[in-house]
Amino acid sequence: MPIFNMFYIISLLLLSILAFAEGESASESPSFQASAERGQKIYASVCIHCHKLTDEVSAVGGSGLQGVMMRYNADWLNTWLASPESFAKVNIIARKVLDANPYGLVMPILPDMTNEHKRLDMIEFLKTLK
Ligand code: HEC
Numbered sequence: 001m002p003i004f005n006m007f008y009i010i011s012l013l014l015l016s017i018l019a020f021a022e023g024e025s026a027s028e029s030p031s032f033q034a035s036a037e038r039g040q041k042i043y044a045s046v047c048i049h050c051h052k053l054t055d056e057v058s059a060v061g062g063s064g065l066q067g068v069m070m071r072y073n074a075d076w077l078n079t080w081l082a083s084p085e086s087f088a089k090v091n092i093i094a095r096k097v098l099d100a101n102p103y104g105l106v107m108p109i110l111p112d113m114t115n116e117h118k119r120l121d122m123i124e125f126l127k128t129l130k
Pocket residue numbers: 042043046047048049050051061062063064068071077081097098099100101102105106107108110113122
């Protein structure tokens with residue numbers, strides 16, 4: 001019965017699209033485990049250019065990341081890392097942080113940090129900087 005087959009195929013397609021859409025939200029995907037080790041690798045290739053892991057300000061004026069989880073919670077950091085500029089438009093603390101650099105440098109949108117899994121890995125790593 002070809003018409004039945006067509007419905008069957010269409011509903012399979014719809015189901016896989018729905019599954020994909022759900023998979024987009026990492027925090028709700030049960031198979032994902034955030035990893036501080038993966039976060040550290042991203043730090044070493046991206047963040048290191050502007051941030052130290054101590055409490056010292058870097059050469060370009062980026063604040064030291066030590067103890068950062070005591071200044072912000074994971075939700076705040078998740079939104080900040082995705083897009084500092086967009087967050088600064090709606091969050092007064094983010095606005096202050098973005099404007100705080102002594103040389104007028106603002107934290108850019110980083111391609112790696114547009115991926116939620118990588119943000120969660122990064123936050124897992126930031127938790128280790130006590
Ligand atoms: C091009 C430089 C640059 C890069 C790369 C960069 N940042 Fe930033 N970041 C800044 C600036 C500038 C600020 C805001 C003012 C400041 O802290 O100097 C900031 C602020 C922050 C803050 C808030 C710090 C605080 O104590 O208020 C966090 C957390 C942060 N960045 C994390 C990261 C992480 C994690 C990465 C890597 C994924 C990263 N940044 C990459 C420049 C950068």
